[in-house]
Each structure stands twice: as structure tokens, then as C-alpha cells.
Amino acid sequence: MADRDGFIWYDGKLVPWREATTHVLTHSLHYGLSVFEGVRAYNTVKGTAIFRLAEHTQRLLNSGKIYMMNIPYSKEVLMEAQLEVVRANKLESCYLRPIAFYGSEKMGISTDGATVHVAIAAWPWGAYLGEEALENGIRVKTSSFARHHVNVTMPRAKLASTYANSILANAEAVEAGYDEALLLDTQGFVAEGAGENLFVIKDGAIYEPEIASALTGITRSSVIQVAKEFGLDVISKRITRDDIYIADEAFFTGTAAEVTPIRDLDNRVIGEGKRGPITEKLQKRFFEIVNGKAPEYEHWLSFI
């Protein structure tokens, strides 16, 4: 990722991609406290637009607040910076990665004396779990690793070090021949995917795990809104892994994953073993929205 042409917004200005570097004694590299976002820009029918830019930017600032990191830029500056990065790199569609981290000004656990740096990069990133996954669905394994207890890492924040748990869970699933991991919470109830939120459909109703230990996903909230459009209220409840085994449909949502059907969990085929009809309807509408084909959702699009 380091050796490419382009520009990265770094501490208030665009710098050449290869020059957006940091020292090996960067505090966040050693102690894991950095907060970040995953955002997508789509090549809509009316031009390139970032999807739910304000919500993602607010979540970045919320993540900083939760971890007492004073991000030195306003929401407006960070929103404009993301638009600028897409423009400067001439990207029609892309994935953006804003990150706020403590620099190399000091070592030792305390962050006192370390400077908060902010960088925003963008690059083309297609279907997170593979193009065919969006249609055919993926195979998922329940992880042997639990999602963090809510008093270990703060689940409303996108904290970098949370993802060591996701890395282990995803690696375990892939090594066992699956595409992604599903994590249970410390009490054994379904929490979320390694990098996604989860929805389950049974007898025409849509359910999601109580959000307690999962990230409050922005794609999740978008799909909840879309489901309402179809007269479907998402029911939040404690979900067990075997609820999913006997479900009619299941799918993941995420900025990277978008809406990805799950066809099999732990070698139990879900429904017909392919993208279900309600999943397809929600997915189709989601892609209409992000591609600017739904005027009533245009407020979710920030055109560059």
C-alpha cells in the first residue's frame, strides 16, 4: 500500500502518498490506541459522492472522545478533507480511511506529551468479500474467540486495537476454509462479524443481535431505514448461533462488506444456501441508494 502515486491528507494538508509516513516509535503503533473510519465513495449517476460522510466523521470524533483523544480538527474540516482526498486522487469510487493516532513524540503508556496526528487516505476497493459473494453469499464460521466484553474495549468506538480480535477470528475462519468469522459475546450470544454487523431473517421478520458489544454500524442503520421502507421493522434481540442455523436468511452489513448474504454458518446451510429474497430486496435498494438512484436518500450522499 505504501508504494503508489497519489496524495494523502496528513495533519491538515495533502502530501505525496509515499511521504505520508511515521516513525517506528509512533505511540499508537506500540500501544494500539488509534481510532479510524472506513468510508466509501461511489460513482453515482450524478457523479462521485461519499456515502454518509457526516455520520462517519461524527463517529470518528466520537471514537476519539470515548478514548480521550483530542482530535485537533473540526467535523467540518474533516468532512472537507475527505472530499479533497477523493478529488486530489481523481477517484470515481473508492474506500477512504481516516485515522487519528498518537505520534512518536514520547514512549510509555501515558499519551501525555504525544501529539494527535490525522491522516486520510483513499484507494479503489471493490467487493470486500469478493464480487461473487454479493450474489452467492459467503460461508461463515463461529469464532472460538469472543468479542470483547464491553468493559474491555468500548464498542461504540472504532479503535484500532479492537481489530487484533477480528484478525484472529478472521484468520481462524479462513484457515478452516470459510470466508469470514462470526463472533459471540462473552456470554455466548451472537455479537457481529469480524468486520461487519449481522442481520437474520426468519418467517418474514428481520432480527439483529442486541447491539451491546457490536459496533453501531452505519450500513446497519442504513439497512434498518431501508427495511422500514418495506414495512419491516428490525427486531433487536439476543440471538444464539443456532438461531442462525435454522434461519431462512442471514447477511452481513458494513462499509467494506456492503450487504453480503451468508449462505452457511458452521456447515449448516442457511435457508436455500444462497442469497434470500428479502436480503436481495434490501441489497438491491441499498445499491440503488449508494448509486444515487433514490432521490429520497440523496441527503446521504456528499458529492465531491
Ligand SMILES: Cc1[nH+]cc(COP(=O)(O)O)c(CN[C@@H](CCC(=O)O)C(=O)O)c1O
Ligand atoms: C467490527 C465491525 N462491526 C461492524 C462494522 C460495520 O460498520 P459500518 O462500516 O459503519 O457499517 C465494521 C466496519 N468494518 C470496516 C473495516 C473493514 C476493514 O477490513 O478494514 C469497514 O467495513 O469499513 C466493523 O469493523
